[in-house]
Amino acid sequence: MFLMRDVYIGYDGTVRNCYGNQLVQFSYGCGAHTGEYNKSLLEKEECGASVGSLAACAISEAAYGALDQPISALENSPLINLKKVLECGVRKQSGNETASLFLSQKLKRFNSGFEYGAINVKNHLEKLLLKDVVSLVTIFYSPQTGIRPLSPWICYFRINNEAVKKQLKVQSIINALKMNCTDSVKLKKLKLSLPKLQISSKGDPENSDTNGDFYIAVQIAQIVEDIDNSLNILQDRVVPFLLDTVIKGSSNVKQVDIVWKDGPKTSKSYKESSGELYLRVFMSESCDRRRFWRKLIDDCIQIMDMIDWERSYPDDVQDVILAQGIDAARNYFLCMLKTAIEDTGKTIIPEH
Structure with a gap:
């Protein structure tokens, strides 16, 4: 947050850091929203506007708001989850490496299709x-x-x-x-x-x-x-x-857990559950971290149709960079940051 105070809008409309003139973003604002959000946060993107300070204040405000959330003994507090997302650098590569596998929507047409699919994937991969x-x-x-x-x-x-x-x-x-x-x-x-x-x-x-x-x-x-x-x-x-x-099973996999992920809240009249099952795959000690995601894909060839590969990903930003590239890692980080901030009960403007 302290470093973000030096981020500003440059003379050419790009977002830069005033020390070293490093390029942070080509154009301020996401530009993917419609309606009233189509306009930038600033009506006039003037040169020198301190957009980094605005973003830092917005995220820190959400972090302070997490202090008001009740603490549960069964799960981490929203503040701890936000802290984990922000501490995603190279130094955090130690520990259990995991990947998330989401089930294909094709299983939806079968009765209890997601449950049977999750069990089959678990039995296929677990060592x-x-x-x-x-x-x-x-x-x-x-x-x-x-x-x-x-x-x-x-x-x-x-x-x-x-x-x-x-x-x-x-x-x-x-x-x-x-x-x-x-x-x-x-x-x-x-x-x-x-x-x-x-x-x-x-x-x-x-x-x-x-x-x-x-x-x-x-x-x-x-x-x-x-x-x-x-x-x-x-x-x-x-x-x-x-x-x-x-x-x-796979020698690259240590353990496979079937996990429930809550989805967006729906009205009470909505009959279907607002969430889904997915699998968290833990890497074994003998597997090379740099090749974990590729080896996991190879191990899933026989059950390829049961997994939604467009939504599946490694659970660490550095692993996403190695497997899918820097742009996918950026999108993954923003998605995780948005989820962690929403858990605190706060919302942040996408530009921030």
Whole structure:
């Protein structure tokens, strides 16, 4: 607000800063409104008019007005929300990075279409690790008598009923494990070397009642002279690596929350709800911030029609710049600032 006092209208009608003559805006006023708002705030845009001070006073007035708002223990105060919007510089890039995905209006023609759409998008994106569906890990000694050279140690992962709830198939889990074991880029990044593995589905090795659970067997598919060494490799390298394998969802996504967004208030006679469901996607620690939005789009190719991409965006101005450009970031910032100011109960002229 202090810096805005030096913003004025230049001799050519542009908005500039008096120190360094930096260009702030090509023309004062948004020019997108009709009717009485079509005229500029100043009837005559005279050279030297201190439009920055007017805007600073308008925003600070809204901030002071937020002090009168009641404080709720369930959500942040309007003043805190306004503070977060204004503190959107590069220094605020730490913490959880998120993106907002809005559902397509095509789902509106189905009963509970938005609810089912939100659940489907969440299930498609949310990361599920092997350890989330494994209830028991056991290693058995089983000498091999066949022709193929295999290690005598076999590791069994018991998959519980949670996998059935997630609509997972045995073969899809095995394919994900095999793909992860052959990912040379990931192994090089982790500085980890794995032996050649044989991964397959097996029955219960102890022939007991498993309540519908099934097993995945992992065995080193090469002869290891030292039997104890092969057991150590299986315990210390293979098992921890496989348990952290993503078997469903996106490795770029840490968590997906279904959120409700209030819309503009309507009359009581209006039957439909004044709001909508949308999804807030949290970036995983292993994902590169600069590529998060592009990777998220790639992960959503199979459900592309369920998402309204014109309204979806990253939740940080710097991320919007990287993904969509400086002009989209400016529009996003103004939209967030307008929403934060309206939450304080104040309104500001668009020119400000």
